[in-house]
Structure formats: C-alpha cells, structure tokens
Amino acid sequence: MDSKEPICITGIGVGCPLGFDFETVSAALLSGKSGVSHVRHFDASNHPSQIAASIGPIPSPNGISGEVFTKLTAKEKLYLHCASQAVEDAGISREFHRLKTGFITGAGPEWLLSWEDDFLTGGNNILLPGRELRPHEQFAKEHLEIKGPSLQISSACASGNHTLLLATEWLRNGIVDCCIAGACAINVTPLTLASFGNLRALSRRNQDPQKASRPFDKNRDGFVLGEGGALFVLETLDSAMRRGAKPHTFIVGGGCTSDAYHPVTPNPDTSKIEEAIHLALEQSNLKPADIGYINAHGTSTPLGDACEARAIKNLLGESSKKIPVSSTKGMTGHLLAASSAIETVSCIVALKSQMIPPTINLDEPDPECDLFHVPNQSIRHEMNHVLSNSFGFGGSNSCVVFAKA
C-alpha cells in the first residue's frame, strides 16, 4: 500500500462531561461550556483538590441487556459506549465479519483502577497476583465481534495521538482493513485525585471550580482532573469510498519524540517538542503557515503551558502570530491518557464548523505564553489543516495534523 494512501476517520464515538455524542459535545465546546464542578460521587472534602470534570452515568448502547451493562465497570461501559457509537457512525458494523479490524487504545495504570475499585468495596484482589486482570476495552471488542490485533499502549497524556498514528501505520501497511483507535479514561477516583493532588499538579481553586482550569492564563495553578474519552474508526479513503462512507477528517501526518529528561517535569529545552511538531508538518508536506489552528496540550500548569508556548514560537516563528491557538482542557478537564482522544474531537469540530473552540478562563494571558489566543469565545476562522499537540509525563511528545474532509 502506498505511503501516501489517505487515511480518514469515518466514525466518532465520544463520552465526556460535556456530553455523550458528537453534536452535543461540539455545541458545548463552541459555546465555551465548562464541565468542571465539585466532586460529588465520593467524599473529596479532605483532598487537596476537590474539583473535577466527572463523567456521570454512561448511557447503555443498543443491543445490550441492562443486567449485563450494570455489571460492567465504568471504564468498560465507556469503552462500549464509545466503540458502539463510532462503529454505528461509520456504518461498518455489518461488515466486521469479513474485516480484520485493529483495536488500539491508550491506557494508564489499569491495574491501579481495578485494585482501587475492589479495595474500596472491601475486596483484596491486590493481594492475589494470580487473579488475572482483563483489559478494560476487551468487553467492547468481544461484544462488537471485532476480530483483529489489539494493542493497549501508554505514553501517559500523549497516548491518544500515539494510538491514531499507530492505527494509521497499520492501515497503510495492510496489517488491518480498518482500525478503532483512541482512549477512554476514568480518572476521578479517590486515590487518583489524591495522588495527583499531592504531586501538586492539580488546581486548588476549590471555591471556584469552573474557573479553575485556565490554560495560558497568568493566574493558572494546575490542571483539573477530567474523565471520558473518544474512539474513532479509521480506514483508507479507498475503503471509505467503496463503502460510501463520508470521512469526518483526514490524518495527514504525525510526529513523536521523547524528552528523556524527567519523569514529571517538562524539559525547559523544548527542542524535542519542536521536533515532534516539525515531523508532523514534514510528514504532512505542510509549511507552518498552512496550519489554520493549533489545539494545544495546554494543561493549565505553570511550567507546561510556558514550555509549549515557547516551542510553538521557536518552531513556527512569525507564523505563530497568525495561527490561532486554544486549549479545550478548561472545558473538559485533563483526561490524562484520553486527553488527545477528546482533543481529536475538538479538532474535528473546528474543521467541520470552521469555528475555533475557545480557551475558557483566559482572562489575563501570561506574557510568557504570548500566542494568538482564542480567549473565552469561539471565533470563525477558515482552515484546512489543524495541529493537535499532546505531551505526557515521562517526556512523550505526540503531534498530529488533521485535514478538512
């Protein structure tokens, strides 16, 4: 298969604090709606950070009994919801029996989540190493009768973009006929909220939850934990055309690097972030000026946002003054392993609507982050290509360029 074979996304499945379908999430993103509130599903009154973008009850897809659905973990439900919706949107479910379908998902500490869930309800699975844990996406794969290779990967908060780029390569190499890729994350648990809180990574603006996540703002004090996710059906344009499926967007290039600097702290020398963006542009055969919008990683941490802004300015030079940049984490919270999956939805929203979702709570831009921001209100902007940046703990950088379909 040709290396230039266009790869497109023909199916989207999404679930996050802003909604459980593309249209609802799209409207919320463009209206600058915040999904952040006080944590209510457990007692967080003794936590350093008591706020989060929690997902709430996950809807049951058609074709599964209520009894079976109730017994699934929240993450299994979310994977099932997103995968079912993506497959239905792509109109591909009836063809699975004749297709080799890949399933590439982004993960975090899956065992921690399972053990925590069990321990807090009186179990002792953490003491029993012989008890095998199941990947959370496995139920969705079996329920949808998807046959093909699976990969559960993690590059921390950069995972979602990695899944899309790996899926693109599997498709171009003919390893699979189509591929489901993306990530789902249930992050707002007592231990995870406490652990990130004690790491001093989270905002402690507990009195004003909806103002807490403020990427690139001078008064930012950390990120807000979020949860949710998105899965996508990827296939070659040729395959989509044969099926009569309409692409939502094209994945035209990507680049991945590692800082190799520190387990948590971003490298003040931003050359590896710049290299990831450069690789993405190079693979897309684009110049910086061809990018119409950058969906920033922009977590709202003092160090991270400043590093990203510096990298964008260093690499894109004069063009950076003309390319609108926003971070949607003010609305969705930081979904960790699933952050770039949900931000792929933001990029598709931008390309389809020709509107850029805003960075909410950006009241006083940090002089160290002097980019062409889109503060608080979405703007209309013509664009053919958008860049999505994602950077993770451990130093992973992943950047993807999407094109208008």
Next chain:
Amino acid sequence: MHSNGIPRLLAFQDFHFPILAKSCIKIPVKEIPTLKPVVNSKLPHPFSPTILKNMDDQTLIAMNCILKASEQEGLEISKFKQWGLATCPRHPGRRRLLTTFKKFEREGAWIVSPHSVTYDALHSPAGLISQAFQINGPCIGAGGLAGLEGQAILAATSLFHLGKVDAVWAVITLPEQETASSEQPESFPEQLFAFAIALGKPESEVKDGVEAIHIKHSRVEENQTTKLTSQMIQKICDSNECPWWFHLSDGCHAKFSRFKKEK
C-alpha cells in the same frame, strides 16, 4: 517507500526485523536494593537518589537487561538517541499501592503517595528508561497485564514510522513465583524476569543466516503456536532458535529464527 526510507509492508506480507541484541535475566527480588546503585552507575544518564529510591523493581531490571544485551553485542549505550522503545511491565507498583491503599483508608487523602503516578503507570518504565539511555524517539508502554507480553514486540515493530527511528527496544518484565493466597495474602514475587530485544529496521532483503524476528500478520496453525512465557523466552535466548510461533495478538504472530531465503 515511506519518507524515512523504510519499505512498506504489503498487505499481510510477512516481515523480518533483524535482531541487533537480546538478553534475558532473572534476579531475586531480595537482591534489588544492592543492584540499584550498580545498575545506576552503568547508565549513560544516572538517576538522582530520589528517583532511584522510588523506581519500581521492574524498571530497574529492565534497564539491567538492556545493559546486558548491549554489552553482549557491543552496542554503544550512549548511541540510542534515535531509537524507539516499547516496554511491557506486569502491573508494577503492587507493593507501593497496597501500602498507599492502607494509608488512605487510615489517614485520608493527604497521606497518599504521589509516586504511583510517576513510577507505577504503564508509561512509567518507558519514560524512565528513555531518560536513563537518552532515547529521544517514541517511547511507550504496551500491554501491562498478564498475557499481553507480546504487545511489547507488536508495539515496538510498529514504532518505526512514528519518528526518526533507527532501531527499537522491546522490553518485557514480569514477576515470577508469586505465591500469594488467601491464607498467606501478603506474599510478593521472589524473582523478577526481564527480556530485552533490540530490533533493526524491517528489511525486505535480510541476508541468509542473520538472526531475525519474523512477524506474520495472519493466522497460523494452532499446533504451531505457543504462549510467550518467561520459560519460552529463556529457551530462545539459550538456543537462538525457536520453531514455534508466538501469539502477539489476534491474527498476529512472531517467530525467532535465523533468516533463510525462500527457495
């Protein structure tokens, strides 16, 4: 051809990745504390005492295995900048998490260690190894659960197109002789196993006799396959040959052998 010069696979075509180095080791858990400073002193970019102290045992043994494989084959450990890495630990951090859970139950949120985020997640070993060896290509965790070890190899062989990648490391680590039961609930593994393999770019023309890993993206006869267990990996490392196909994922298998051209 891809922009970085790697030939594309054809649909369902088998492919061969030359093996540049490989090694496997077993280390008793009780020896880890004394091993830590020894391994750290050999790393191109040693860790601070704090990071070394909090690092999971599986990460340490993974680095030791990379060092051993590199030494055996004469790979320069300071020249991995343009490499990629995929690591498959098996749920690291169990001991720390158990302590954390108990402390949380007793003393509340403020006592919870932030180290699980840093050292015990699926990405953590890859992040730390990239730092130790200054690997600047894509470095990811894969699998992470029992039975998913093959995903480290599948992920590693998929990394060549994600950046400027000359070669990749795939590293599998897992605990052995875990004997915990309801009667003796707080037992932890007595031994840790690690396997590290360095793979070169996939080649359409591998020379006869070159040691390679053969990836087959299609089904193989069930009686020709086996699981990727530590015992089987040990056999491969000892004999350099293996007639079995290892299951990597659904419809995806791998075999270690000396490359022979089809006549």
